[in-house]
Amino acid sequence: MNVLILGSSGFIGSEVSLGLVRNGYKVYGLTRKQESVDQLLKNEIIPIMADVKDVEKWLPIALKVDIIIDTIADLVDYTTPFKVQEALFKVHKEKPNTIFIYTSGTTVYGGNQNLTTESTPYISHKFVDWRVQIEQGYQKIGSIIIQPTILYxxxxxxxxxxxxxxxxxxxxxxxxxxxxxxxxFIHIHDLVKFYQLVVKNALLLKGQTLIANSxxxxxxxxxxxxxxxxxxxxxxxxxxxxxxxxxxxxxxxxNQNLSFSKSTQLIGYYPSQxxxxxxxxxxxxxxxxxxxxxxxxxxxxxxxxx
Incomplete structure (x- = not known):
């Protein structure tokens, strides 16, 4: 199975890329950094050097793979995820069986005194409104949404x-x-395991939102x-x-006391770190x-x- 990682030189993307390669997947990694290209090659990941906004440079690969994982965290320019999503909508139109996995975050739930689950209502806030819109767009094409907590x-x-x-x-x-x-909090190694479980069970998880917490x-x-x-x-x-x-x-x-019971039930996730x-x-x-x-x-x- 072939996988494209958008943001493969980032903290999440680099570790997820390595984890999937070690589990037998053919992984393409999008990076805009020249120094990251050699690192990807050393780890048997096929590099695509381009800014994610240069859609025409990576879209041909996106149309060939089975799974596309977006791990890009652009906290400066909130237009970036919308441009990526627009391109992935094109992929979905041409290849509707493609599986999309979007990396969101639990900030969409804001602060809550009660136990937070995937059914907890989202807040309306300038910091998260754009992310909620992105999630809603991906839900329309049956994407899997992963919401990691604070990484360590x-x-x-x-x-x-x-x-x-x-x-x-x-x-x-x-x-x-x-x-x-x-x-x-979730350890990066446990988050990689989380992604591996999601990819393994991807066909059964289409349209699901999962909190990734330990x-x-x-x-x-x-x-x-x-x-x-x-x-x-x-x-x-x-x-x-x-x-x-x-x-x-x-x-x-x-204040976020988050449950990962849904992830345990659906993919068998438990923290190991x-x-x-x-x-x-x-x-x-x-x-x-x-x-x-x-x-x-x-x-x-x-x-x-x-």
Whole structure:
């Protein structure tokens, strides 16, 4: 079976590409970076070098493969996912049996004091309205929608925010939200396993939306655990209000206790990696050695650090 990964050099796309290749799939990877082309080739992934907006460069491959997975996270230009979707609508028209998997996120549910499931109503918010529209478009062609929670593992991706906040000062941790804040997390290796299970069961999952979550962590306990491991066990926490100038600070204030029971029932998903709070040494060391201040995620984190 042939698979096209849009965003194959990103944190999710690169790992999913590797996971599928190792499981016998022929994988095409779209990347706009020249340095990523050789890396894809080394990992037996067939590179397509183009910006995702240059549809004519990758559309011929999209018309040949069995499955197309969109892992692109353009948090700057919200027109990008609509251009991609328009192209994939063309693929669906010409090859209606093509399976589409769209990577969304649980931010569409906003903050919720109750257990959040796939049946929880979406919020209306400038940060998520465009994503809701994209999901609705994909649902019309029977796409599978995966909604990952906050990623951790390796360089910790967006979880790097909690490591930065916990280690920035010697005496105070400043974070958004309150002492009861809970958010969902999934290790990148478990997310790769999640995608593999979805691809394996894709024909049965058309039209389904699945939350990809492993653990719900109390943020207060998480940052204190990181601080304690780094030798500062007496730090206090200051909870600060969200900024009206940065919508990501509001996302970090969303209370999300998320269920993945639907994913367990439909694809047999269970997490295999230790939760963040249970193996701080392992995750702190990987973050410290792998973090790169020049990545888009790192730059975003520095704009929201209080």
């Amino acid at each position: 593992g390796k360089n910790q991706s967006f979880s790097g925010y909690f490591f930065e906040a916990a280690t920035k000062s010697n005496d105070l941790i400043r974070i958004y939200g309150d002492e009861n804040l809970i958010q969902g 653990y719900s962590e109390k943020i207060k306990d998480l940052v204190l655990s990181i601080s304690k491991f780094t030798g500062n066990s007496n730090k206090s926490i200051e909870y600060i209000p969200k900024s009206n100038d940065n919508v990501f600070t509001e996302v970090l204030s969303f 230790p939760r963040l709070i249970d193996d701080i040494e392992r995750y702190y060391n990987s973050w410290l050695l792998l973090k790169d201040n020049n990545t888009s995620i790192s730059k975003l984190i520095y704009t929201i650090l209080p």
